[in-house]
Amino acid sequence: MLNFFQLILIYAGVYAIMAIGQNCITGYTGMLSLCHAGFFCVGSYATAIICKVLGFSFWLSLPVAAIISGVIGFLIGVPTLRLKGDYLCIATLGLGEIIRNVATNLNPVGISQIPRVELFGYVFMSRNKWAFIILIWAFVLIFYLLFQRLLHSRIGRAMTAVREDEVAAASNGIDVTKYKIVSFVLGAAVGGIAGCFQTAYTLTVSPASYTFMVSVMVLCTVVLGGMGNGKAVILGAVIIQFISYFPQLTGLTNVIPAQAKQMIFGLILVVMMVWRPQGILGRDKFRYGCEKKRLFGKKKEGAV
Amino acid sequence: MRILETQNLTREFGGVIAVNDVSFKVEQGLVTGLIGPNGAGKTTLFNQITGMDKPTSGKVIFDGKDITGLPAWKISRLGIARTFQNIRLYKDLTAVENVMLGLHFKVGTDPFRNRFVQAIKSYMFANSENMDMYGMAMEWLAFFDISNSAQEYARNLPYGTQRELEIARALAAEPKLLFLDEPAAGMNPAETAHLMSVIEKIRSLGVSVVLIEHDMKLVMNICDQITVLNFGMKIAEGTPNSIKSNKDVIEAYLGREEI
Amino acid sequence: MGTFTLYMQYIVNGITLGAIYSLIALGYTMVYGILKFINFAHGDVLMVGAFVGLLVYEALAGAAEPGMWTIFCFFIAMVISMAFCAFLGMFIERVAYKPLRNANRLAPLLSAIGVSFILSNGAAWIFGTTSRRFPYPFENEPIHIGGVTITPHQILVIIVSVAMMVLLAFFVNKTRMGKAMRATSLDQPTSMLMGINVNRVISLTFAIGSALAAVGGMLAAFDFRVYPSMGTMTGLKAFVAAVIGGIGNIQGAMIGGVLLGILEAVGAPLLHIPNGMRDTVAFAVLIIILLVKPDGILGKNEREKV
Numbered sequence: 001m002l003n004f005f006q007l008i009l010i011y012a013g014v015y016a017i018m019a020i021g022q023n024c025i026t027g028y029t030g031m032l033s034l035c036h037a038g039f040f041c042v043g044s045y046a047t048a049i050i051c052k053v054l055g056f057s058f059w060l061s062l063p064v065a066a067i068i069s070g071v072i073g074f075l076i077g078v079p080t081l082r083l084k085g086d087y088l089c090i091a092t093l094g095l096g097e098i099i100r101n102v103a104t105n106l107n108p109v110g111i112s113q114i115p116r117v118e119l120f121g122y123v124f125m126s127r128n129k130w131a132f133i134i135l136i137w138a139f140v141l142i143f144y145l146l147f148q149r150l151l152h153s154r155i156g157r158a159m160t161a162v163r164e165d166e167v168a169a170a171s172n173g174i175d176v177t178k179y180k181i182v183s184f185v186l187g188a189a190v191g192g193i194a195g196c197f198q199t200a201y202t203l204t205v206s207p208a209s210y211t212f213m214v215s216v217m218v219l220c221t222v223v224l225g226g227m228g229n230g231k232a233v234i235l236g237a238v239i240i241q242f243i244s245y246f247p248q249l250t251g252l253t254n255v256i257p258a259q260a261k262q263m264i265f266g267l268i269l270v271v272m273m274v275w276r277p278q279g280i281l282g283r284d285k286f287r288y289g290c291e292k293k294r295l296f297g298k299k300k301e302g303a304v
Numbered sequence: 305m306r307i308l309e310t311q312n313l314t315r316e317f318g319g320v321i322a323v324n325d326v327s328f329k330v331e332q333g334l335v336t337g338l339i340g341p342n343g344a345g346k347t348t349l350f351n352q353i354t355g356m357d358k359p360t361s362g363k364v365i366f367d368g369k370d371i372t373g374l375p376a377w378k379i380s381r382l383g384i385a386r387t388f389q390n391i392r393l394y395k396d397l398t399a400v401e402n403v404m405l406g407l408h409f410k411v412g413t414d415p416f417r418n419r420f421v422q423a424i425k426s427y428m429f430a431n432s433e434n435m436d437m438y439g440m441a442m443e444w445l446a447f448f449d450i451s452n453s454a455q456e457y458a459r460n461l462p463y464g465t466q467r468e469l470e471i472a473r474a475l476a477a478e479p480k481l482l483f484l485d486e487p488a489a490g491m492n493p494a495e496t497a498h499l500m501s502v503i504e505k506i507r508s509l510g511v512s513v514v515l516i517e518h519d520m521k522l523v524m525n526i527c528d529q530i531t532v533l534n535f536g537m538k539i540a541e542g543t544p545n546s547i548k549s550n551k552d553v554i555e556a557y558l559g560r561e562e563i
Numbered sequence: 564m565g566t567f568t569l570y571m572q573y574i575v576n577g578i579t580l581g582a583i584y585s586l587i588a589l590g591y592t593m594v595y596g597i598l599k600f601i602n603f604a605h606g607d608v609l610m611v612g613a614f615v616g617l618l619v620y621e622a623l624a625g626a627a628e629p630g631m632w633t634i635f636c637f638f639i640a641m642v643i644s645m646a647f648c649a650f651l652g653m654f655i656e657r658v659a660y661k662p663l664r665n666a667n668r669l670a671p672l673l674s675a676i677g678v679s680f681i682l683s684n685g686a687a688w689i690f691g692t693t694s695r696r697f698p699y700p701f702e703n704e705p706i707h708i709g710g711v712t713i714t715p716h717q718i719l720v721i722i723v724s725v726a727m728m729v730l731l732a733f734f735v736n737k738t739r740m741g742k743a744m745r746a747t748s749l750d751q752p753t754s755m756l757m758g759i760n761v762n763r764v765i766s767l768t769f770a771i772g773s774a775l776a777a778v779g780g781m782l783a784a785f786d787f788r789v790y791p792s793m794g795t796m797t798g799l800k801a802f803v804a805a806v807i808g809g810i811g812n813i814q815g816a817m818i819g820g821v822l823l824g825i826l827e828a829v830g831a832p833l834l835h836i837p838n839g840m841r842d843t844v845a846f847a848v849l850i851i852i853l854l855v856k857p858d859g860i861l862g863k864n865e866r867e868k869v
Contacts, residue, residue, distance in 0.1 A: 079853055079854045160394070174405070273666070
């Protein structure tokens, strides 16, 4: 039981990182991207190859995964983001499948027995789940803070403007295409980093695990919590993972078919869109000019 | 001094000529009215000048520089701001955030640094940049007497305030030239009167204004120069008084008298 | 076999494949024309159509020898599957898209992805994930015409698709309802003011699109077998076809489908692309089209009104 809770926390952390990336793309800039599974896959393989094949440290694989995912995002983004409309989601749907196809063709069995993560001499063992929970959630916090700051900076505000109204954004001197590309690349890079942590925990990668379902789960996470709201997205990740592991948690794996949870994800998307498109927590209204107070409030929270 | 000039500007939409060979001039510091019946090509002309659409032929000269066919965001950075006929605010952002977006390229842009460094800088110093922008945005809201709606979502503001907020957002970029596309549309007389005083205030800032408007009282009262379009062509230009008595203009608005 | 006849063969195969893409692309394009959004669930409606067709056919024909009776059964199955999918399409529209008509641009897309997920996983739950063969309702003895081989099933595919497209063209261009449909796609508020029941037009659009997808699904089932996720790739390619023809344009979807079929069938051997990577060709075509001519062959340049 505790075991499953720990598992949920670990995967919720990984998905929260991914969802922070997806949130940057979908929540901030209002673009629908459906290939987070692809970036996740790229990140996982980056760690696997760097640690196992090349023998470097796990920590090196983080920036490498981010850069490779970012470059792939850039290459797919440049032709599709110039255009109006929803071409991005089709292009990314195809890209996700292609990344998985390439991985399957090049490496059908996957890579296993990847060296463990080490930090200042401490080795993260898979059975010591608390260590992983701390490691992953520390990064969730880092990415949350980084992206929250992005959202409330000039750059993030311009992204929001692009989401709200592209024509008006252009009339305010915002280069719409550039901001879309930046947002997409950042989101992709974070998706890649999430893949690194997945590998760090499971110590194996297999091309079969990066299906379209992963992309939909991430999307679901963002939609459920609330698009554009950092805290909400993390909450969404916990809920989605809880649903995902509910059968194991309750020991009903034999009663509940595997497809049930995926149907629930589909239902979540439809139901949320129809009844509460802003998500559980909704948008967070940022009051500029009250920053000093907010910062103080945050510190207090941290002390407790 | 002439701040804007279009030379033989033409825009065709698959055989329909929306703007036909229009040479339109705006003098520095004046309020220029652009009038004409519905469908005369006024908004299309605006769109060609502000880069929302590309002209089929002809040139747009702004401040001595050829800006024909530049993308909209570049043109707005050169100093042309605009509002839209059907208000285009960022509806899910607060009023002050809307104006902060109007300031987007005003604060934190250092022309001697490269863009990437700028971006990093604006990320690192987001808080102080925000404070600067917030302060400036609040001043613009105060300029329009709408400071108390600063933290409201734009979608919840009353119609007249939305119009003013849009003008505030455009003005925040401190443009040399401001295009207003039917600012008084849907306003009641009191709101229109307030708008008139706002435009007077804008003129006193030294900003040149181009105004598309159907409210003739507003146009005749406030404009120094008027250009009249009909069926995509310029049919008259001059002072309000000369326009009032122009035969072509009267014909365009009232129709030819059948004899 | 000479190179010429070999390529003729590829072209014949490509046209067959393309006819199926066209049928499915029509659904995407009609919905896009009216509601301006990509109906992601369309590919899964196709899958449902294939399953319903298969079940009805098996129930009716049983183990009967291929002959007149099985061909009759096939068409009965097709009609039932079309009707089922038409209702399914209308139901999906009513439940998942209609409440979102005035919501922001992303909402219907996300909802559509949700519906797509529900359908494909629901099918996997009910039918299992193993793929099933759609039995040929006739002897599939190939016919040789000057070195080019055509199977009866290819002929069936072409005849059925052409018939469907002619019917659709007649409906859209000659009937009152078709005129209403074209008017709605041009300008929804004005059509409403002209007394057109826009809700009914949209329902009908979904019904027709889904019925065509059912046919497309059943025809595709001969080649691709029937399984719960069959809609994803086929749907994606049909969407590419719609983009090639100019999304929102009905003739464009027909031409785009055939063109994509031929490109895929000819392009893969010409460029020595292994069979497993054939899907990538369709995708590459999409990217190239988006770069070179995003409005497609027959599409018109649509700009947002400022």
